[in-house]
Amino acid sequence: MDFRGLLQGLKNWTLGEIACAAGLVTLSAGAGYCISRLLRRERAPPDHTQPPQVATVQSIIKKYKTFCTVKNLRGRGRKPKVTPVLARRIVREVKKNPRITTKAILMNLGSAGGNISRQTVQRTLHTAGFHGRRPRRTPLLQIRHTKARLAFANAHRDKEEDFWSSVLWSDETKIELFGHNDVAYILCKKGEAFNPKNTIPTVKHGGGNLMFWGCFSAGGQGNLITVNGTMKKEQYIKILNNNIRQSAEKLGLGYQWTFQHDNDPKHSKSGEVMVSRQKH
Known part of the structure; x- marks a missing residue:
C-alpha cells in the first residue's frame, strides 16, 4: 500500500501527525508497519505536543484507504435547514410581494418552514440576490x-x-x-x-x-x-x-x-x- 498520498493535505495537521505520517511512509517501504511502534518512536514531536492516539492514526489510514485522500471531504458537518425546495418557496413569496417581511414569510410557510429563524430567511434571500432597498x-x-412614452422612445431611438x-x-x-x-x-x-x-x-x-x-x-x-x-x-x-x-x-x-x-x-x-x- 502506498502511503505517500498521506502527505497530501497536511495544511491542517499538527507536527505530531505529520511525523506519524512520515514514519508510516518509511515503515511501509519495508515488510509492514506498526502504529504503536511508530507512536513509541515519535514520543517527542518537534512542536513538543503529544503524539496522536492510535485511533487517530487508524482513522487517517482508513480514510486514505477509502477515499485516497486525507483532505476534508465535502458534505461534512451539519446539514442546512433550508433545502433547495424551501429556498425556492421563500423566493416565490418575495416575487409575489416585494414588500413582504421575513416574519410574514415564516407565517406563510407554516409547518413547511420547519424550525428556521428570520435571520435564516434573510440569509437565504441574500444568497438568491434579494436585498432590502428603499422603493x-x-x-x-x-x-x-x-x-x-414607449412610442416616443421608439421614434427617437436611432x-x-x-x-x-x-x-x-x-x-x-x-x-x-x-x-x-x-x-x-x-x-x-x-x-x-x-x-x-x-x-x-x-x-x-x-x-x-x-x-x-x-x-x-x-x-x-x-x-x-x-x-x-x-x-x-x-x-x-x-x-x-x-x-x-x-x-x-x-x-x-x-x-x-x-x-x-x-x-x-x-x-x-x-x-x-x-x-x-x-x-x-
Missing part, C-alpha cells in the same frame, strides 16, 4: 401614458448623439413642503429598482407646496424660476418668452436646436406638436 418614487402613469446634444428639455415640478415621509423597504434584485412592483406611485397633492419651472440640456442647467400660483397657458407662454432663448444662448446650443416639453394640456396650443424645431 423608487415614480409618477403614477396610466396605460396611455406608458404607451405614449437619433445620433449630436441630436440629443442640441435638445433643450423643459418641465415644471411641484415640491411638497409637508408630505408622507414614511420609510418603506422592498426586497429586490440588482437592476429591478424601477419594476412597477418595486416603486411607489406619486401624485401631485399634499400640504403646502412650491412650483418651479426649469430647463436643461446636455450642456447643463438653464434658467430655474419660481411659479406663483397655478400655472395656466398664458403664464406658461410668458415664461417661455422670457427664458427659453436666454437659456439656449447660455448653454451654447447654437442657431438650430430642439425644444422639448411634455404633453401637458397647457403646453399645447391649437394642436401644435410637442417637439418643435427652433431656428434663429
Whole structure:
C-alpha cells in the first residue's frame, strides 16, 4: 500500500501527525508497519505536543484507504435547514410581494418552514440576490401614458448623439413642503429598482407646496424660476418668452436646436406638436 498520498493535505495537521505520517511512509517501504511502534518512536514531536492516539492514526489510514485522500471531504458537518425546495418557496413569496417581511414569510410557510429563524430567511434571500432597498418614487402613469412614452422612445431611438446634444428639455415640478415621509423597504434584485412592483406611485397633492419651472440640456442647467400660483397657458407662454432663448444662448446650443416639453394640456396650443424645431 502506498502511503505517500498521506502527505497530501497536511495544511491542517499538527507536527505530531505529520511525523506519524512520515514514519508510516518509511515503515511501509519495508515488510509492514506498526502504529504503536511508530507512536513509541515519535514520543517527542518537534512542536513538543503529544503524539496522536492510535485511533487517530487508524482513522487517517482508513480514510486514505477509502477515499485516497486525507483532505476534508465535502458534505461534512451539519446539514442546512433550508433545502433547495424551501429556498425556492421563500423566493416565490418575495416575487409575489416585494414588500413582504421575513416574519410574514415564516407565517406563510407554516409547518413547511420547519424550525428556521428570520435571520435564516434573510440569509437565504441574500444568497438568491434579494436585498432590502428603499422603493423608487415614480409618477403614477396610466396605460396611455406608458404607451405614449414607449412610442416616443421608439421614434427617437436611432437619433445620433449630436441630436440629443442640441435638445433643450423643459418641465415644471411641484415640491411638497409637508408630505408622507414614511420609510418603506422592498426586497429586490440588482437592476429591478424601477419594476412597477418595486416603486411607489406619486401624485401631485399634499400640504403646502412650491412650483418651479426649469430647463436643461446636455450642456447643463438653464434658467430655474419660481411659479406663483397655478400655472395656466398664458403664464406658461410668458415664461417661455422670457427664458427659453436666454437659456439656449447660455448653454451654447447654437442657431438650430430642439425644444422639448411634455404633453401637458397647457403646453399645447391649437394642436401644435410637442417637439418643435427652433431656428434663429
